[in-house]
Amino acid sequence: MSQSVHILTFDIEDWFHVLEHRDTASEGDWCRFESRVERNTDRILECLDEANVRATFFCLGWIARTHPQVVKAISAAGHEIGSHSDRHLLVNQMTQRQFMDDLRTSIASLEDLTGHQVRAFRSPGFSISRQSIWAFSVLAENGVEWDSSVFASSHSHSREPALDITGPVTLEWRGMRLKQFPVVPGCVLGRRISFSGGGYFRLLPYGLIRHLMSKSDYAMTYFHPRDFDPDQPLIPNLPLHRVFRSYVGLKSALAKFRALLGHFHFIDISEANKLLDWDALPKLQLDGTSLSIPNGRKICLPA
Template identity: 45%
Template structure:
């Protein structure tokens, strides 16, 4: 049974070791020390989409594009491509000028490889908070039309737990507007629960994912290649809580995603954009 709700599917294309706020993999100079698993993990995603016919948007790290341009070419042949910054750093750990360079370089390398404009962005770790609202001005400056960085609940690396940001809305910047596709939430007993992306998707039983998605008019799902990689190594030195969050549900996530794309009619961001009545959407200035 297909759902007629607006279901948007996105993938953040990064390596299995690209955990945020973890010193051993924080910077590019350390990434070459780890096993390369991105090719087979991206192929797994593309196989799932090919079998289901689902559309999706892909937010790709510029470093991945620089190292493995063939991945970008393969994805961009059939799917919408956005940027996930150049070097996968938290926004609030950067100055405005550092963030601007990261965004500029990330867009340029993707456009050079894909041969088409890059108009969508997602911040690593959903790390645009109210205090980093200047980031939207930067994104608008570099031609970003769609942002998917708002996390409308508490989050270890960011979050905007304020009213009115749990459905598509318009962000007003100094020089224009950006259409925002936030992470979707389910309100349960007064709490905003995330269920359709990342570790939340891995942890949540599929019958609840399906039930809550069917009850929601808008669903934004986000998956990382590592979420589907049950055989990945375990990074050392993580706290018990961080280790649980990073590795829970890996063994069942692929089968859950395969069921998800069969049970729901997923689309990409540009297609979803055309289905939204933006004239009635909220306009927010942070």
């Protein structure tokens, strides 16, 4: 890359949208909790306005319907709106039909509200796995041009990334193209360390985050409104290890985020798409049953 590409993104969901937890598993459970998404999103928008930065906001379709003022405020501030699914379900626990219906509902809700085409998608929990790699073709078939559902390392919702990549690639299928913008860990002493969002950002010291960001020609950030809300309640019956992962570092996160905006130049996915030389980047071929990758191997796609 001729210049560093640091992308700023947010997943717009409420503080209780915790994956794989019985007390917050369904839409019926969510009405029991106070919503904090509007005040927390406003806090993010204020920071971005002060720094004169544009970002991509992956929003739930459910948020667009229940809190339309949140999505309208994001769009009115000039930020890009993408889909974060409709009801915050893990893709690797859905059928292809369920995923398609959820995706279409989210896109319709967001486009009807903003009047702008939804071109970007990120799955909840980066949950497009090797077993659900068919989701990429569903995205392309439904008009999505840019996806950021690959976390290029193991994480809590998938033991291995859907694609073994270390930067942006193009997926091609039946004449359609889907550009992939993964989250890529940094490297310290030969060890891969995630640093660019979520719990990792809150837990790591800022000096290390700044070091890893400065060493990255390409970096994809991912933040949530709850990441900057130290006063949020404790989610009932959350296991201790998840309490640690979800609540430690909340008090210092906003100051770290402001520092990050001051030290680096960030852009949204739309601008990154223009800057990247896609002809020079890898292309992966989907043929409906497998994914062909540059070293000649193929990954089978479940029927």
